[in-house]
Amino acid sequence: MATFAPDPKAIVLITGANRGIGFEIAKHLATSPSKSYHIILSGRHLSAVESAVTTLKSLPNLHPSTTLEALPLDLGSDTSLSSAASHISSKHGHLDILVHNAAISHSSLSTHTADPHAPERARENWHTIFDTNLIGPALLTDELLPLLSASPLPERKIIFVSSGLGSITHSFREAEAGRLDLTGIAGKFTEYSSSKAALNLYARHLALRLQHSEEQEAEKDDAAEKRGEGEMEGGSAMGDGKGEGGKGKSGKWKVNVVCPGYTKTNLNNYRGTQEPREAAEVVVKVVEEEGGETGRFRDRRGEVSW
Numbered sequence: 214m215a216t217f218a219p220d221p222k223a224i225v226l227i228t229g230a231n232r233g234i235g236f237e238i239a240k241h242l243a244t245s246p247s248k249s250y251h252i253i254l255s256g257r258h259l260s261a262v263e264s265a266v267t268t269l270k271s272l273p274n275l276h277p278s279t280t281l282e283a284l285p286l287d288l289g290s291d292t293s294l295s296s297a298a299s300h301i302s303s304k305h306g307h308l309d310i311l312v313h314n315a316a317i318s319h320s321s322l323s324t325h326t327a328d329p330h331a332p333e334r335a336r337e338n339w340h341t342i343f344d345t346n347l348i349g350p351a352l353l354t355d356e357l358l359p360l361l362s363a364s365p366l367p368e369r370k371i372i373f374v375s376s377g378l379g380s381i382t383h384s385f386r387e388a389e390a391g392r393l394d395l396t397g398i399a400g401k402f403t404e405y406s407s408s409k410a411a412l413n414l415y416a417r418h419l420a421l422r423l424q425h426s427e428e429q430e431a432e433k434d435d436a437a438e439k440r441g442e443g444e445m446e447g448g449s450a451m452g453d454g455k456g457e458g459g460k461g462k463s464g465k466w467k468v469n470v471v472c473p474g475y476t477k478t479n480l481n482n483y484r485g486t487q488e489p490r491e492a493a494e495v496v497v498k499v500v501e502e503e504g505g506e507t508g509r510f511r512d513r514r515g516e517v518s519w
């Protein structure tokens with residue numbers, strides 16, 4: 214009688230997982246009653262991430278097969294990005310799910326030392342926000358694509374935690390309906406919203422690019438099968454370990470964007486209207502879905518316009 218190996222547990226990396234929505238995403242996954250994961254919580258300060266891991270390990274409803282790990286990862290440092298990728302490569306050999314969660318709304322908001330919109334801080338504020346919210350995630354994706362390509366699971370997923378404020382159509386429609394004050398509080402998030410609009414476009418490009426390379430690999434596989442060469446192994450992504458693309462029939466790319474909703478976190482000085490736990494539910498739904506589409510932008514209510 215044939216025996217089947219148990220499904221490998223998915224390895225998930227979450228950025229900015231020491232607090233806020235990122236921590237709650239890790240908590241949801243760690244306490245999933247039906248699925249086990251290896252969850253890599255990452256953040257700028259190792260001690261903060263280790264303390265988050267300790268908290269999760271002590272949960273009474275932690276899935277018995279789920280394992281957790283703390284990893285230092287600062288989106289503003291190329292060295293940090295490449296050492297995080299090297300660590301995952303040498304320890305695990307691949308990655309299955311990448312959740313780009315970390316972001317900032319103002320540079321050094323937490324210190325309250327100066328108005329981030331003050332003219333003398335404006336350039337630094339724009340730079341830091343774009344560096345953290347767009348450039349860091351893009352470069353981290355580049356570092357991790359070879360490891361995601363090596364995922365043995367049927368779907369390798371990249372989830373961008375973004376914001377409806379990054380949708381021009383959505384935010385102006387909300388403003389016209391009186392549900393969003395773009396000349397008031399939301400207007401103070403112009404740099405953040407612009408960085409999320411750019412992130413959304415980046416994610417859409419990435420989804421398209423990976424889908425295209427997946428289709429090309431599948432065509433190559435079909436052609437090889439027709440020539441009677443049987444199933445080809447691997448794809449271009451595996452070549453130099455730095456490429457990207459699909460592995461033909463080995464796995465599909467799912468690149469999606471999700472807005473968790475207005476949430477009480479440090480990002481907005483705890484002004485949000487829902488708890489981080491509720492926000493994380495929206496993201497986890499996209500993380501856990503199987504057979505879904507790629508290149509979509511959703512929130513709690515469904516599709517969000519780009």
Ligand SMILES: NC(=O)c1ccc[n+]([C@@H]2O[C@H](COP(=O)([O-])OP(=O)(O)OC[C@H]3O[C@@H](n4cnc5c(N)ncnc54)[C@H](OP(=O)(O)O)[C@@H]3O)[C@@H](O)[C@H]2O)c1
Pocket residue numbers: 228229230231232233234235256257258261286287288289313314315316317345374375376377472473474475476477478479480481485
């Ligand atoms: N809160 C909302 O209302 C809301 C609404 C829509 C979308 N979102 C999105 O939800 C995601 C999570 O935000 P949140 O509300 O949970 O905010 P948060 O509580 O401020 O958490 C942000 C996380 O990002 C980390 N981070 C900041 N700079 C980083 C860097 N350079 N490298 C690595 N990590 C860094 C922070 O780490 P430190 O502790 O080291 O600072 C923290 O763990 C963000 O993408 C945000 O845009 C939030």
